[in-house]
Amino acid sequence: MTLTPMIGFGQVRHKRLKPAGNAFAYPTYFLMLPMRAMQLQGSGGLAHNRRGLLSFFDKDHGDGRNNAVSWIDELLLREGVEDAKGEIWLHTYPRVFGYTFKPVSFWYCHTTEGQLRAIVVEVNNTFGERHCYLLDEPRYGQELTADKVFHVSPFCTLEGGYRFRFMRSAHDGVEKTVARIDYDDSAGPLLETSVSGTLEPLTPASMRKALWRYPAMTFGLIARIHWQAFRLWRKHVPFIRKPQPPEIFVTR
Secondary structure, three states: OOOOOEEEEEEEEEEEOOOOOEEEEEEEEEEEEEHHHHHHHOOOOOEEOOOOOEEEOHHHOOOOOOOHHHHHHHHHHHOOOOOOOOOEEEEEOOEEOOEOOOOEEEEEEEOOOOOEEEEEEEEEOOOOOEEEEEEEOOOOOOOEEEEOOOOOOOOOOOOOEEEEEEEEEEEOOEEEEEEEEEEEEOOEEEEEEEEEEEEEEOOHHHHHHHHHHOOOHHHHHHHHHHHHHHHHHHOOOOOOOOOOOOOOOEEO
C-alpha cells in the first residue's frame, strides 16, 4: 500500500431489522489519509488546515487540537498501546465547502513493521458529542466487539453492543476498503451498517470528480439522517430520550 493520501468512492448501507424494517444505500466518497506521512510529504493537493472546496482540519477530530496525530498517539499511550508507532491511516469525511459532519471515523494504527495494532472508532452524534471505541490487537476480517455506551440515534437505546469487521485489500493495483458496524440490542441483531469503497490517489482530478458527482455530500448526509429519522417516526419506532454522555471518553 502506498503512503499517499487516497480518496474512496463507494456506498453507505444501513438496514434496520426491528421493530420496523428500514433500509437504504447511498453513494458516497471519503478520505483515507496516511497521517504520519502527511506530516512529512504533504496532503496531495488536499487543503490541510486551511480553506478549500475539499479540506481536512485536524481540529475536527479528537480534542480539537491542530495536530491530530499527537492526540491519537497520546490516547493510545494512555490505553497501554505503546507499539503503534507506524503509519496511522484515517478513514474520514472531508469538509465540503468548509462544512462537515463526521458520523464515524476510523483510525487504523500500525506498528513500525506495518502490522495493524489498534483501531480507534471515533463517533460523533448530532448533539455535538464525541466518543471513541478502542479495538486492541485487531485483524482485518476478524469480528471485533465493544459494549455500546454512547448515544447516537434517538431510535436506539444504550443496551447491547457493536460488532465490527474491517477489510482493506489490494489486487491488480486496485485498493478497496470496507468498514462494517452491526448493532445488537439485548434481544439480538438490530442494525446492519457499512461503508465501502474503491480507493484512488487523492489528486486534483479525483477531487474534481468527487465534487462533480456529489457537490452537496455533507449537506445531503445531514438531510438523509433527518429523513430516515422521519421515516422511523412514521413507522412508530419508539423515540429514546438522550441520556448523559459517558464520563470516560474511550471504551475498550
